[in-house]
Amino acid sequence: MRSGSVRETSAPRYLQIAEDLAEQIQKGVLPPGEKIPSESELMDRYGVAPGTARKAVAELRATGLIETHHGKGSFVKSRPPVNRKSSDRFRRSHRKAGKAAYLAEAEQAGAKPSVRVLYVGPTEAPADIADRLSVAPGTQVLARRRLYFSDGVPTEEATSYLPWDVAKDIPELFAENPGGGGIYARLEDHGHILAEFSETVRARLATKPEAVSLSLSPGAPVIHLTRNAYSEAGRVVEVCDTLMAADQFILDYRIPAGD
Amino acid sequence: MRSGSVRETSAPRYLQIAEDLAEQIQKGVLPPGEKIPSESELMDRYGVAPGTARKAVAELRATGLIETHHGKGSFVKSRPPVNRKSSDRFRRSHRKAGKAAYLAEAEQAGAKPSVRVLYVGPTEAPADIADRLSVAPGTQVLARRRLYFSDGVPTEEATSYLPWDVAKDIPELFAENPGGGGIYARLEDHGHILAEFSETVRARLATKPEAVSLSLSPGAPVIHLTRNAYSEAGRVVEVCDTLMAADQFILDYRIPAGD
DNA sequence: TAGTGGTCTAGACCACCGG
DNA sequence: CGGTGGTCTAGACCACTAA
CATH class of the missing domain: 1.10.10.10 (Winged helix-like DNA-binding domain superfamily/Winged helix DNA-binding domain)
Structure with a gap:
């Protein structure tokens, strides 16, 4: 009634x-x-x-x-200050200055950043990762999986994959903390001069396990970002998969208008 | 029981x-x-x-x-081929060739694209738009609102705003179809040579009215993309707000690793 | 008019959390 | 233990669609 x-x-x-x-x-x-x-x-x-x-x-x-x-x-919900992901973050001058991108960005947003390393070590490359690295599926690669926090709240989970022949000569890549400037600086230290990155952005709803690891409500939107790092030799020397809570991030990109 | x-x-x-x-x-x-x-x-x-x-x-x-x-x-649901939004789409050579970006991209994905113009004419600039155009809120600007379809299904709603003093001398901008190469080609025809674009990407859930206009289920994720077009004079000569059904798009960006 | 989904009622039991 | 949200039942009436 x-x-x-x-x-x-x-x-x-x-x-x-x-x-x-x-x-x-x-x-x-x-x-x-x-x-x-x-x-x-x-x-x-x-x-x-x-x-x-x-x-x-x-x-x-x-x-x-x-x-x-x-x-x-x-x-x-407290509306935490959003983290901006700028394409500027990959500038060589930043790496040389020893800045870690996530740290600077989070601090700029007024949040206390922290990281937890979930896994660093050899893995068999899944099909999509193997494809991006131009290796056969199941090949051994180095995986680095980290969970990023902003004011203690998990906001981002990132996994980097590097070809084994690239990683094996760089001991810092096997440490939890690869040192100032991050893994890209270490790659350049060892002769893999970076030329370009390519990123793809997708947005979708979190699956159950994803919602758990980022402690989101099920059905919350996430941004799935994939990045390939190209060396000057034209080789993909690292790929990175990142899953972010969508309400925590704004992505910034600059695009030249030239030919 | x-x-x-x-x-x-x-x-x-x-x-x-x-x-x-x-x-x-x-x-x-x-x-x-x-x-x-x-x-x-x-x-x-x-x-x-x-x-x-x-x-x-x-x-x-x-x-x-x-x-x-x-x-x-x-x-x-039919899983339509995703539309890739590449940063390449803003290359001058594409504009000179008379290509409309959305058309080429949709066709490449194997879908029949179409457009419906919802409104073209003067508008009072909302606060955020005015800020990006560096004009006072409420100032008259030219608005162009379009709805894009892929195989007859609405996938994207875009609104461009141009400062009145820029737009008023370019009659094509007041037409439904601005001609080959789109409005960016017309701007360059009239001396506003483009230097750079900046884009921001957000993802969130669709509001009720947004879900209606894109005919999405309420609560479906959307990508909100904003773009500023900078002329060589350093001025923002156009801003564009785009709302996309998240499951229809993958965004591609290339980022130089240089200084 | 018959069939569909959309809203709502008024209960029940379970699982998790805190004191 | 009492309070909270999570799941489930078994009905009711309404709004929309198609024949």
Whole structure:
């Protein structure tokens, strides 16, 4: 039984409730980090059934305004400063200055960056990686998998792959911290002068395991970035796959207009 | 009452059903365009309540495997060939050859492209646009809003803004079709030689109105691309906002490794 | 008019979290 | 342990579509 409303075909009740809560978040009545009313409280307050209150909360979660934790409640998301990924980050002068790109960028955004190395060592190249490195699938390559944090929150997972014959002579690449300027600086130290990078950008929804490792709500959007590093000899000396929480990043690119 | 299952804490029933259907789609048992079983049929077939069948369908919709049409049913999405957006598309030689970037790219992907002009004319610049054009908010600018189709399916909505003093002397910019090489060629015809473009890429979920205009399921991911065109004089002579269905595009960029 | 999905009710039980 | 969200049931009525 629907209660008599002014407009019979108005917006669904669950959207009205979501809208109401969204407004309170926007106005700061519910500040970031604050717990929003529980589902049973929403039932009482708006006089709706469990399923309806539930759907209102789901709507807010889908739009990224809140995150919910089983057994604890739903909380207003803090809007962290976005990290800008600039194409400038690959300039040789930056590498020479010993800057680590992710560090400088995160600090510029006013966040405390940190890294956790998940794995460094030999791996059999998956098909897509092998293709980009121009080696046979299953060939042994060096993999470096890292998880990046911004203010303690995981935001980005990156895996670099290097051909074994390139990596084997560069001991720093097997260390957790490859030293100032990162692995690109080490490659150039050992004669692999870099000429160009190519990047591809895709956006999609996170899979279940991805959502877990980046601690996202399932169904949150992610940016999937792939990068190939070309040496002056024209060889791909490194490829990198990066998965980012989409709401944390803006990617910047500069494109010359020339011929 | 849960029926006795082998594993008590197994995956939720609605995910099992979704997985089952996803497998049939993957294997081609349910080919693109095919109608999937209705919710009531799923209830019978799997012996679940309406809400559970419903949630299974919602899961498939969220992962982009199907699209649902009220009153008709849910249908397996055809995976159209992705459109690659390459940074090469802005080369002057392409403009001189009279190529329109979107046309060449879509055709290369094996799709029939088309365009609908939604609006061409004066507009008061919104705050963000005005900022990028270095004019005061509310200043009159020329807006060109287009909707792009691939095989008749809307995939991309783009709006260009040009400062009035730049646009007013170029009559082609007020026409629906600005001629070979697009508006960038016309700008260069009239002395605004282009030096560089800068692009920013964001990914997020579509809002309700955006989902409507691109005919996406609500909650589908979109790529929001902004581009500034710089003349050799260092002035921003055009800015462009583009909204793309994320599953339709891969963006390509090349980045020099130099200083 | 029959069939479809969209919204909603009013309960139930389970799993996780904190004190 | 009580409170929270996660899953599920078994119905109801509405809105849209096609025959």
